[in-house]
Amino acid sequence: MRSDQQLLADRQRLLGAGYRLFYQNPLHPVRGEGVWLFDADGRRYLDAYNNVASVGHCHPQVVEAIARQAAILNTHTRYLHEAIVDYAGDLLQHFPAELSNLTLTCSGSEANDLALRMARAVTGNQVAIVTRWAYHGVTSAIASMSPSLGVGVGQDIRLIDAPDSYRQPGGWLVSLRAVLDELAASGQSPAALLVDTIFSSDGVFSPQAGEMRQAAEMVRAAGGLFIADEVQAGFARTGNAFWGFARHQVIPDLVSLGKPMGNGHPVAGVVGRPAIFQAFGERQRYFNTFGGNPVSCKAAQAVLDVIHAEQLAENAEVQGSFLREGLSRLAQRYAAIGDVRGAGLFIGVELVGASQTPNATLAAAVVNQMRERGVLISATGPHSNILKIRPPLVFAREHGELLLDTFSQVMAQLSP
Known part of the structure; x- marks a missing residue:
């Protein structure tokens, strides 16, 4: 060695x-x-x-699920397979009834990229709103809305303050209002407000009661969607609520998933309202070679099962x-x-x-x-x-x- x-x-x-x-x-x-x-x-x-x-590292149930399926078959979603359907059925039970469609990807970056594409296609708008030190992923589109990477913010991106409960309680809604007013004054509307629901890169923050819901209502009134980035906060990370957005009594339009979904195996996805999935599917095609493959689905299923069993x-x-x-x-x-x-x-x-x-x-x-x-x-x-x-x-x-x-x-x- x-x-x-x-x-x-x-x-x-x-x-x-x-x-x-x-x-x-x-x-x-x-x-x-x-x-x-x-x-x-x-x-x-x-x-x-x-x-x-x-x-937990190398959880035996997850390891066994991956190894067993890898020894049988691994293809893609252009063929029928029970694993993706069974997993979707179990996963979507953890969401509000309004969010009942799922598309699987390989990474949280891809999930956020897809969510942004869907928002822009369905609303017809281009501008996305994120917090000032956000991190949402590494694709070209998503890196441009991840200011913490230091790669520069895209021209169709607007920045708002994070909900800094330590130094500036409530200030982020004022910041959001200012951006929406500025867009309206220039004849524009937002495609989406995308937030990591634990605001990890911004400093680990929790909005005050009702503020997340207010933010969603504000962006919808302006013509955009509310996207909850659950790549870091989801799958029981923040406790009994299971999802970060659920702690704030708000139902997003789209939810991006990633990191913990397969306990280290690359699987991620987007959950959302069927009407959005339908409208997007009528306008654009989406296919991800490895997203939703049987091995990934079995890994994700095992993680979900372990969360419940333990x-x-x-x-x-x-x-x-x-x-x-x-x-x-x-x-x-x-x-x-x-x-x-x-x-x-x-x-x-x-x-x-x-x-x-x-x-x-x-x-x-x-x-x-x-x-x-x-x-x-x-x-x-x-x-x-x-x-x-x-x-x-x-x-x-x-x-x-x-x-x-x-x-x-x-x-x-x-x-x-």
């Missing part, structure tokens, strides 16, 4: 400069199990970051509350913890300096010190000062206690 130094050198030589790594001291996991990652020396790391392996939505609610309460107690001890927020097992911890100024330096130090002590988290937000904690849904009380104890030790070292 290569040394980490040789692997890093070979990676840079063969893969180029486009790839980035986590942590000052990059991690080299060779095995995963549940909430743990293991390196070549057998040291284990508590994974409190990876929301892709949402039901009561992971309820677990996310309970363990998330335990973590937030523990972090809030630490905030009383350390002035650098400005705010603790989130839902279920998706938590943001804002680190600040004097006068609530974002403290990116401290956040980076905390992330790297936690890694050295065997706990993996990350940072987010436009200033990279918000710790992002989103462990697998199988996270238990003992894992939460380990995270809190380690975080307390790190904060005592770095910000006594």
Whole structure:
């Protein structure tokens, strides 16, 4: 086996400069199990970051489902197959009755790309509205509406404030109103408002009661659709509501799904109102070679089954509350913890300096010190000062206690 130094050198030589790594001291996991990652020396790391392996690394039920179907048949959706129909039937039961059609893709980027195409085709409008530090994916169209990537915002994209409950409660609706008024004044209408319902890249925010519904009503009144990006917040990540939008008593027009859907297997999709699917299908063709293939559908089915069998939505609610309460107690001890927020097992911890100024330096130090002590988290937000904690849904009380104890030790070292 290569040394980490040789692997890093070979990676840079063969893969180029486009790839980035986590942590000052990059991690080299060779095995995963549940909430743990293991390196070549057998040291284990508590994974409190990876929301892709949402039901735990290498969950045996998901692994077995993938292997079994791969050994039988894998084709595409131009042939009949029970797997995609059975999965669609089960998945759509988790949505409001108004949202009863599904198209499968391979990634959340493709799902958001398709949702945007559908919105533009059905409304006849081009302008899409997103938050100022959003991330929605990497296709050309979606990267242009992902300002956090730094690639530049497209000419048909308008930016609004995120619902910053810490610094500017309610301000995002004022920002949305201003954009809609500006569009109307120039004779334009929006195609869609697209929001990640946990506002992960913006800093992990939750709008105040009723605000998400108001935002949807405002954009619909202006001629657009409301698209809920559930790639990060969905599949019980935010607790009992199962979907981020459900926490806000709003029914979107379209919903994009991804990351945790196959527990690491590439499967994603768009759910929405049948009238939109019908109108889009009459105007345009859509086909995705690998989207909805039998192996992907079996992986996704296994994830859905595990979430129910192991009561992971309820677990996310309970363990998330335990973590937030523990972090809030630490905030009383350390002035650098400005705010603790989130839902279920998706938590943001804002680190600040004097006068609530974002403290990116401290956040980076905390992330790297936690890694050295065997706990993996990350940072987010436009200033990279918000710790992002989103462990697998199988996270238990003992894992939460380990995270809190380690975080307390790190904060005592770095910000006594």
